[in-house]
Each structure stands twice: as C-alpha cells, then as structure tokens.
Amino acid sequence: MPHVLCLRPxxxxxxxxxxxxxxxxxxxxxxxxxETLAARIAEADAITVRLTRVDASVIARAPKLRIxxxxxxxxxxxxxxxxxxRGIPLTVTPDANAVSVAEHALMLMLTIARQTIALHARxxxxxxxxxxxxxxxxxxxxxxxxxxxxxxxGRVARLCAAFGMTVLVRDPYVPRNTIIGAGFAPxxxxxxxxxxxxxxxxxxxxTAETRGxxxxxxxxxxxxxxxxxxxxxxxxVDEPALAAALASGRVAAAGLDVFAVEPVEPGNVxxxxxxxxxxxxxxxxxxxxxxxxxxxxxxxxxxxxxxxLDPQVVVNPEVLRRNA
Amino acid sequence: xxxxLLERPLHPAGRAxxxxxxxxxxxxxxxxxxxTARAAKADAILLWLGRVDAAFLDRCPNLKVVARYGVGYDxxxxxxxxxxxxxxxxxxxxxxxxxxxxxxxxxxxxxxxIPAYDRMVKAGEWRSVDxxxxxxxxxxxxxxxxxxxxxTRVARLCAAFGMRVMVHDPAFPTPRIAADGHIPxxxxxxxxxxxxxxxxxxxxHEGTRxLIDADAFARxxxxxxxxxxxxxxxVDEAALVAALRSGKVAAAGLDVLTVEPAxxxxxxxxxxxxxxxxxxxxxxxxxxxRMAVRAAHNILDALDxxIDPGFLVNPEVLRRNA
Numbered sequence: 001m002p003h004v005l006c007l008r009p010x011x012x013x014x015x016x017x018x019x020x021x022x023x024x025x026x027x028x029x030x031x032x033x034x035e036t037l038a039a040r041i042a043e044a045d046a047i048t049v050r051l052t053r054v055d056a057s058v059i060a061r062a063p064k065l066r067i068x069x070x071x072x073x074x075x076x077x078x079x080x081x082x083x084x085x086r087g088i089p090l091t092v093t094p095d096a097n098a099v100s101v102a103e104h105a106l107m108l109m110l111t112i113a114r115q116t117i118a119l120h121a122r123x124x125x126x127x128x129x130x131x132x133x134x135x136x137x138x139x140x141x142x143x144x145x146x147x148x149x150x151x152x153x154g155r156v157a158r159l160c161a162a163f164g165m166t167v168l169v170r171d172p173y174v175p176r177n178t179i180i181g182a183g184f185a186p187x188x189x190x191x192x193x194x195x196x197x198x199x200x201x202x203x204x205x206x207t208a209e210t211r212g213x214x215x216x217x218x219x220x221x222x223x224x225x226x227x228x229x230x231x232x233x234x235x236x237v238d239e240p241a242l243a244a245a246l247a248s249g250r251v252a253a254a255g256l257d258v259f260a261v262e263p264v265e266p267g268n269v270x271x272x273x274x275x276x277x278x279x280x281x282x283x284x285x286x287x288x289x290x291x292x293x294x295x296x297x298x299x300x301x302x303x304x305x306x307x308x309l310d311p312q313v314v315v316n317p318e319v320l321r322r323n324a
Numbered sequence: 325x326x327x328x329l330l331e332r333p334l335h336p337a338g339r340a341x342x343x344x345x346x347x348x349x350x351x352x353x354x355x356x357x358x359x360t361a362r363a364a365k366a367d368a369i370l371l372w373l374g375r376v377d378a379a380f381l382d383r384c385p386n387l388k389v390v391a392r393y394g395v396g397y398d399x400x401x402x403x404x405x406x407x408x409x410x411x412x413x414x415x416x417x418x419x420x421x422x423x424x425x426x427x428x429x430x431x432x433x434x435x436x437x438i439p440a441y442d443r444m445v446k447a448g449e450w451r452s453v454d455x456x457x458x459x460x461x462x463x464x465x466x467x468x469x470x471x472x473x474x475x476t477r478v479a480r481l482c483a484a485f486g487m488r489v490m491v492h493d494p495a496f497p498t499p500r501i502a503a504d505g506h507i508p509x510x511x512x513x514x515x516x517x518x519x520x521x522x523x524x525x526x527x528x529h530e531g532t533r534x535l536i537d538a539d540a541f542a543r544x545x546x547x548x549x550x551x552x553x554x555x556x557x558x559v560d561e562a563a564l565v566a567a568l569r570s571g572k573v574a575a576a577g578l579d580v581l582t583v584e585p586a587x588x589x590x591x592x593x594x595x596x597x598x599x600x601x602x603x604x605x606x607x608x609x610x611x612x613x614r615m616a617v618r619a620a621h622n623i624l625d626a627l628d629x630x631i632d633p634g635f636l637v638n639p640e641v642l643r644r645n646a
Binding site: 050051099100103104106107110111113114115116117119120121122123124125126127128129130135136137138139140141158159162163164262263264266271277278279280281282285286287288289290 | 421422425426428429430432433435436438439441442444445446448449450451452453455457458459460461462463480481484485486584585586587588590593599600601602603604607608609610611
C-alpha cells in the first residue's frame, strides 16, 4: 500500500488523481515542522515537496522512501547526493511553470519600464500626471541579455523579441548554432554583452558555478542605468553589491522575485534599496501553474510506483539505470 | 510670419524642429486662459488637453491648422473645424508602440496583482503561494475592441503570450483579421461571453461613449479582466464599479478615467484589484520624443500646404482647400 505524504497541500485535482489509483493512500502534512515531519516521514513511500528542506537527516528517517517529487523546478533545498546514494529518484516539474515564470519576467520588465507601482500609488492619491523623476521607457528598441537559455529563458527571449527588443543570449551549455537558429545573438563574451544590454534577466539554476554571479565586477561591467530582473534564484546575486549599485544609480532598477534567504529577512539590504520591485517568489504561483506542478508531481509518483518514470523529469537519472 | 502657439512646453526633439525654421515664431502659453487669449494671433496651435469648439475658433481668425500632441481628438469639434476648412492633425504612428506596451504592462500587472504583492514584501509579509489569486495570460481568451494602430499591436503581443485573440472592429474587414491570425468577432456583444480579458483600443466618439455599459458587463464572464488605455468615457464607470462590487469584473487596468485629472473620491480607487496609471501610456521618453517630432512636422507641413493627409482627422479639407 504505497503512501504519499504531501509536505504542505497541493492542488485538489492532483490529490484526487493519486487517490484514484488503487492502493495509494494520501496524507497532507500542514503545517510542516520538524516535529510533524519526524512523526510521519517514516511511513512515506513518496513525498511531494514545496519549500521544505529535505536534507540527509530527513532522508535517513524515511526507510520506505521510493521517490521525492519536487513541486517546482529548483532543488537546491534537497540533498540530491543523499537520495542518489539510496537510489531514490528526485523529480521536478519542468514543464509546469515555464510559461508562468516567463510571463512574470516580462511583467517585471514592464512594471519597471512603465513605473507601474509608483504611478498607481500616485493616481490612487489623485496625483495626476507623470513627474520627471519617474521616467518611463519603451521596451521596443532596447537590448536585453537573457542569461540561461532553458525552458524559461527560451520563452523570455521569444517574448522580448515580440516586443521588438534586440535579444542577446548567454548560455555556455547551449550550442551557439541553437541560439542563432532560434533567432537570437549568442553572447560569447559576457563582458561585451553586459556593456550593450539595457536589461539583464536571469534564467539559470543556482549551482556552484552560478552562485554569486551578479557581483560587483558583473555590475561594473554592465551598462550604466541597466535594469536587472531575477526570477531564477536569489543566490545568483550578491545582494549587498546590488543594493550599492542601486543606491549609486549604476543599476537603474531591479525586479526581484527571489532572495538569497527566503522568506526575505527584515534586515535584507534590498528592502530599503531605491527603485526595486520585490515579489515573494510568486513567479510560478499562478492558479494554472500550481495545478500543472501538482499534476506533474502526482503523475511522476504514480509512474514511479508503476516502474515507468520518465527520465526527463528526474534530476538524478543514474538511479533509474541502477534500479533497473 | 507664421506664429505657432503651444499649449505646453514641447519635448526638445520637436521644439528644435520648430525653432530651426526661419520665419516662424513660437510661444508657449502660461495656462489655459493665456492659451485662449494668445490663440487670437496664432496661425497654428498645438493642443494637449485643451478644448477647441466654435466659440474658440471664432476668436482665432488667422488659424490655419489645429495640431494635437496625441492621437485622440475628442477634445476638438471636428465638424466645426471641417466646416471652416481647418485641418486637424494628430501624431498617428508616434505612440502606438508605447500604448500597446502599456496595455500589456497593465494586463500583466492585473494578472499578477503587482502593487499588492510588492507592498506585502516591503512590509515584511511573505505570501509566495497564498496571496491574492494570480493567473497566466497563456491560454486565456482576449477580446480586442478596436483594431487600429494600437489594437493590431496589442493583438500580436497577446498572441505572442499564447492567448486566444478575438478582434472586433466594425471598420476593418473580417477576412483581414483572420489573415492576421486572429478570430474576427463581428458580433462583439456575443464575443463578450467568451472573453477572459477585454481590452479597449477604439477612439471616443458618440458611437463608443459608454460602449462598455451595464448591459455589456452583464454579458461578460464572471471574473473577467478589463483593460482600458483608450478613453475613459468608453466605459460607464458607474457600471464598472457595480461590476467590480458584484465580482463580475475581477480586476481592471485603467490608464484613463471619465474625469481627468482623477478626482480623490473616484470609487474605482477603493478596489485593490484595480490598477491605475495617470494617462501615461504614451509618456515613455521615446514616445514623447516621437510625438513631438511628428507634431512639429505636422504644423510646419500644414503651414507649407503639404501635409500628409494620413495625419489628418479630416483629410477632406485638403481637397476642398485645393
């Protein structure tokens, strides 16, 4: 009787899909605390994970665990090595949130370009007109540097092109010809691309290679007055360096959906920085995306129980070969 | 010596073109009263939001062209200008990119409830998945009402976001709408029942005043989003307030209001899901410069007797004057 433990609720349609499978039982843990988790994890054949940290100690207390299904695409809160050592696949929901996150990135660009937040507040206060210290700009004709050309970055690049922007793409793991074939300009030389770009938008995972990528040197190489958009991971950015660049005007504005520490801490320097649009990691929180992520988790869990898990959604596919 | 009167200071990109013309004098009015007084001596006037009617024109015997810094012309009595053989010039083509982008900006801001989320994060409230409901554009159906320079761009952008795009424009052949890849909606009232988003891109005239009234709202889907970057009076604001109150309209993005500048007690300001901007769709730096350049050329070309009829609201005056 496989038991699925959901660490925080997921969409009702996904719970229904799991429950409809003969022999599968489902339990929703909410809230998830070290105590509630410790009490129930031993029973779980499968867990769905939203924001809970799944480290080696959690995994060690789950002797029956056969699959960890991440509700999302990032997995920096999951100890992949510990799972791989046990032969447990970690799945993500790669196709569920790309549309939503890409739209969110464009929304942040337009919110900054149109001064949406400041002008909304002024209008509500019956202050009409657009003062010179709230300049607005068109995206058309601007140059954007898209860093990371995966499912999300690819969509962002296409949307930017639809707005009439010049699109530069930086991704050392994608062949130049793939980028050129998609209609964009590969940015082989990061510094040269930074010097050209009016907007830089991040769409790469947080890895040892990318963590802290947007540091003082990166921001110095960027065009003065650049706009930074981050809907990827907060740890890609050196937050004090960004706050300083915003304060000096070197970076004109930033749209940030993610922070190095989340929930964002009261002392985070970016909370007080000028010209920032700050969001609570809500890029993939649309109704449509939440449902797709939940359904994808449920499908992966059922496929795992049936022994036919799609390697495309598995972060550590080597465990599938070993298990076979 | 032709004399040009500007209602307000013109963006330097346009002002330079006027100043470079030998023999043309330019002055800027201090305020509305000053504008009316000085217009008596003007050969050309450039209007922002100033009104031009028969009484105004009676006081301007020298006037040869009425130019607007914008594309709307609901502030000008066109019939009266035409009767007097006065060309009315607008800056067609200068602001469509900016207004279309602003429309998408409002639509995405509505979809993501951006002011509320930003405010929560800055106030220390972290609600990544349990905040106000938010949605995607992809897969939603939009009804674009008005398929002119701006509406065509908005339709293309909506399609790029993966939306299903329906288009209504009585002045545009339906086969062309279909050829552009969109769904023609000749019966726009029927199409309202099918739309998740309604966005307005028609001019304001007697036929479009209160186009979106209580009856139109009644035909819409519950939870619809309304975007207006056209003109405030195209929407019956009292009916919109009622539709927001009942939940028929879930959210709205409005760049224009019935009364502008906005009045403090506008009941629309009481809804968290209504996102507002101060008629700033065409206020991006690039757009302001393009509009100023076009307006300056319109004035000089009209004074030179060689204005492109494409920039006139009433091109029939050219044939008559010829």
